[in-house]
Amino acid sequence: MKLPNLPLLTLLFLLPMVVKAGPIEKIAELIKHGNTHEIATYFAASVDMTITTESGVYAKAQAEMMLDKFFKENKPQAVKLIHKVASNSNYNFAVLILTTDKGKYRIAYTFKENAKAMEIIEMRIENEKT
8 A cells, every 4th residue: 555645744743843842942042143022021020140240130121131231242143052951841941052252151041830831030141161
């Protein structure tokens, strides 16, 4: 029995599994483009934020302004996801390396589920130690 459309059907069946990107990948892509406003939509009401030497717990709007300032001073060029923990549906964590026009940075961010939505509760941006 010949099934001429079997490869196409297999591809259509597997495609949704490959295409579905989680919040970790979405944030990595937004960081790659320096899209502060879209990243901030994932922030919790207060965010534990560290950007190089500044750190503290900031309101969502303050955290967005800090991140925007960072991206204006450091134009993103590339992102490489180096570590990801997504095994717990209530808690996700990722570490990536951001290459900018001024150097490399290690960015770590933590998601926590709140009212059925994943929110960033912590973001750390540090100089990459080579």
